[in-house]
Every structure is written in structure tokens, then in C-alpha cells.
Amino acid sequence: MAFTILIVFSAVFFFFYKIKHWRSKAPVEKRWLQTKANMALGSFLVAFGLNLLVYTRGTIDxxxxxxxxxxxxxxVILGYKAYRHYLPQVIAEAEQATKNA
Structure with a gap:
């Protein structure tokens, strides 16, 4: 049951970040949101895979x-590395946008 809840939350966060990615105008922020969506997709795959491993029905599972x-x-690991890489750039981009506004 816990894996099912994690699967649903991961899918919801994936779609949430994908929609934010599509709506964003700033290029660095778009890449940053894409990495967050990739981490959510990774957690979805981990939860789904662990669900298959815990409740196995056969060798294929x-x-x-x-x-x-x-x-x-x-x-998740590569997404986290990219998240850390883009975070300072997103902060600088946001500061630049507030200065120009």
C-alpha cells in the first residue's frame, strides 16, 4: 500500500513539474524544472520497481x-546532480529578472 501511495504522488509531482516547465519562460528555470520532473519520474520508477519486487508473481516481475x-x-541521482548544478543559475536568473522588472 505504501508503494502505491508513493507511485501516485510521484506521478502527480511529475505532471506538476512538467506543466510548470511548459509554462515557464526563463530558459534556466525550464531546465531546473525539467530536472525536478526527472527526479519525480525516477521516484515513480523506483516505487513501481520495488512494488514489483515485493509483490512478485514470477520471474518476469x-x-x-x-x-x-x-x-x-x-x-533520481543524475537529476539531483543536475538540480544542484542549475540551482545557483536559477537564483541568479531570478535576481536578474527582479532587477529588470
């Missing part, structure tokens, strides 16, 4: 669950 978990972990 174990293989697919392992693949989803590994891909999700890669998405």
Missing part, C-alpha cells in the same frame, strides 16, 4: 522490477 528500480535510481 523480478527482472522488470530490478530494471525499473535501477533506472529510477539513476534518474
Amino acid at each position: 523480478i527482472v522488470i522490477g530490478s530494471i525499473f528500480t535501477l533506472l529510477g535510481l539513476a534518474n
Whole structure:
């Protein structure tokens, strides 16, 4: 049940950040929001993969669950690195936008 809740929340956050990404005008902020969406997608894959591993019905569930978990972990880790990379740039872009406004 806990994995199901995490799957739903991850999917909701993914769509939330994707919509914010599409609506954003600032280029660096768009990349920053994309990394947040990638992390949410990664957490979705991890939760879905762990759900398959915990509630296995056969060998295919174990293989697919392992693949989803590994891909999700890669998405979360690389997304977090990109998030940290873009964060100072987003702050500088926001400060520049407030100065110009």
C-alpha cells in the first residue's frame, strides 16, 4: 500500500513539474524544472520497481522490477546532480529578472 501511495504522488509531482516547465519562460528555470520532473519520474520508477519486487508473481516481475528500480535510481541521482548544478543559475536568473522588472 505504501508503494502505491508513493507511485501516485510521484506521478502527480511529475505532471506538476512538467506543466510548470511548459509554462515557464526563463530558459534556466525550464531546465531546473525539467530536472525536478526527472527526479519525480525516477521516484515513480523506483516505487513501481520495488512494488514489483515485493509483490512478485514470477520471474518476469523480478527482472522488470530490478530494471525499473535501477533506472529510477539513476534518474533520481543524475537529476539531483543536475538540480544542484542549475540551482545557483536559477537564483541568479531570478535576481536578474527582479532587477529588470
